[in-house]
Amino acid sequence: MTIIYNNQTLATDKQGYLLDFTQWNEDVAVLLAESDDIELSESHWEVIRFVRTFYLTYNTSPAIRALTKAMKAEFGEEKASSRYLYRLFKEGPAKQATKYAGLPKPARCI
Amino acid sequence: MAMLHIVRTSGFNNNALAQCLDTTLPHDSILLIDDGCYNLQHPLLLELLLQKTDIKCFYIGLHATARAQLKPADVFAEISLDDVNELIFTHNNSITWS
Amino acid sequence: MSDIQHNTKTVAILNTQAPFSSSAGKEALDAALIFGSFEQPTSLFFIGDGVFQVIGDQNPTSIESKDYLKTFSALEFYDIDNIYICEQSLSERNLTANFHIDNVQVLSKQAFNELLHQHNVIYRF
Known part of the structure; x- marks a missing residue:
C-alpha cells in the first residue's frame, strides 16, 4: 500500500504503517491520521512526538506499558494513564500513535 | 533449587557443554539427549562427575546406541x-x- | 479467571552469544520486552560471549547492523531491572566493567549461578 504526499509515493504496510520511518514529517502524520478519519489535536501531538523520540532514542517502538511508564516520567501521572491514552487513541495508544509517528508497529502489542 | 541441565549438542563441537558445567551447582542433574550423548566420552564432563559426586548425569540409551x-x-x-x-x-x- | 493471572513465575533469559553474527541477542531482548509487557518478572543474565552484548563503545551501524543495543536502555520502562553479568566471563575476555547500560550487576560465578537457579523458567539464547 502507499500514501501520496507532495506528489511522492510513500510505501506502507497493509495496516498503513510507513515502511521507511525516515520519510516521516509532521505533514505526513496528518495524512496518516486522516486515512483513519482522525483529526490530530495538541494532545495527540504530545504523544506522537513522544513516541517518535522514544523510537529514535531506543530503536524500538514502545509497547503500551512501556509507553505509560515513560510518559509518566515526562508528563506526570495524569497524562500517563492508559485511560487517558485510550481516550485519545481508541484503537490502542501504542499501536496508533506509533503509526502516526511513522514508526514500525510495536511487536505483539495493543 | 536443583536444576536439570538438558544437553543436546556435542561438547567437541561447541562450548555449550563447558558453559553448562560452569553453571552447575551441587544437586543439579545433567541429561544427555540427541548429540549430547557424544559427551559420554568428553573429558570435561567425566572430570566434573568424578569430582562432584552429588551431580547426577543421565543419558537416553536409544540416542547413545544409535550413535x-x-x-x-x-x-x-x-x-x-x-x-x-x-x-x-x-x-x-x-x-x-x- | 485464568491461571495465567495468578502466575508469578520468574523468567531468566540467559545470553551466551555475541551480538552481531547471529540474531540470538536481538531475539533474547525481544523476548524480554514481551515478558515485560505482560508484567512477568524477568531477569537478564550474560555469560560467556554474551557479555559482548553489554560492553560499551560498540558501533553496530558501521557494519550495517541495526543498533538493537540501544534498546537495552529502554528495559527500565518494561520493569526489567535485574541485569546480571558474570565477572569471570569478563575477565577471561580481558574486559573491564565498561557497559552501555547503567544498572547492571557484575557477579562472581557462584553468585551468578545461585541467582540463575532461583528462577522458575530459564531460556538460553
Missing part, C-alpha cells in the same frame, strides 16, 4: 525417553543447552 556410544563409564545412568518427564518434575527448573 555407537556404547559402554559409558559407571558415572552415567541410562534412562529412556519415558523417564524424562519424571526427571523434569523432580527438579525445580530446567535449562536446555542446544
Whole structure:
C-alpha cells in the first residue's frame, strides 16, 4: 500500500504503517491520521512526538506499558494513564500513535 | 533449587557443554539427549562427575546406541525417553543447552 | 479467571552469544520486552560471549547492523531491572566493567549461578 504526499509515493504496510520511518514529517502524520478519519489535536501531538523520540532514542517502538511508564516520567501521572491514552487513541495508544509517528508497529502489542 | 541441565549438542563441537558445567551447582542433574550423548566420552564432563559426586548425569540409551556410544563409564545412568518427564518434575527448573 | 493471572513465575533469559553474527541477542531482548509487557518478572543474565552484548563503545551501524543495543536502555520502562553479568566471563575476555547500560550487576560465578537457579523458567539464547 502507499500514501501520496507532495506528489511522492510513500510505501506502507497493509495496516498503513510507513515502511521507511525516515520519510516521516509532521505533514505526513496528518495524512496518516486522516486515512483513519482522525483529526490530530495538541494532545495527540504530545504523544506522537513522544513516541517518535522514544523510537529514535531506543530503536524500538514502545509497547503500551512501556509507553505509560515513560510518559509518566515526562508528563506526570495524569497524562500517563492508559485511560487517558485510550481516550485519545481508541484503537490502542501504542499501536496508533506509533503509526502516526511513522514508526514500525510495536511487536505483539495493543 | 536443583536444576536439570538438558544437553543436546556435542561438547567437541561447541562450548555449550563447558558453559553448562560452569553453571552447575551441587544437586543439579545433567541429561544427555540427541548429540549430547557424544559427551559420554568428553573429558570435561567425566572430570566434573568424578569430582562432584552429588551431580547426577543421565543419558537416553536409544540416542547413545544409535550413535555407537556404547559402554559409558559407571558415572552415567541410562534412562529412556519415558523417564524424562519424571526427571523434569523432580527438579525445580530446567535449562536446555542446544 | 485464568491461571495465567495468578502466575508469578520468574523468567531468566540467559545470553551466551555475541551480538552481531547471529540474531540470538536481538531475539533474547525481544523476548524480554514481551515478558515485560505482560508484567512477568524477568531477569537478564550474560555469560560467556554474551557479555559482548553489554560492553560499551560498540558501533553496530558501521557494519550495517541495526543498533538493537540501544534498546537495552529502554528495559527500565518494561520493569526489567535485574541485569546480571558474570565477572569471570569478563575477565577471561580481558574486559573491564565498561557497559552501555547503567544498572547492571557484575557477579562472581557462584553468585551468578545461585541467582540463575532461583528462577522458575530459564531460556538460553
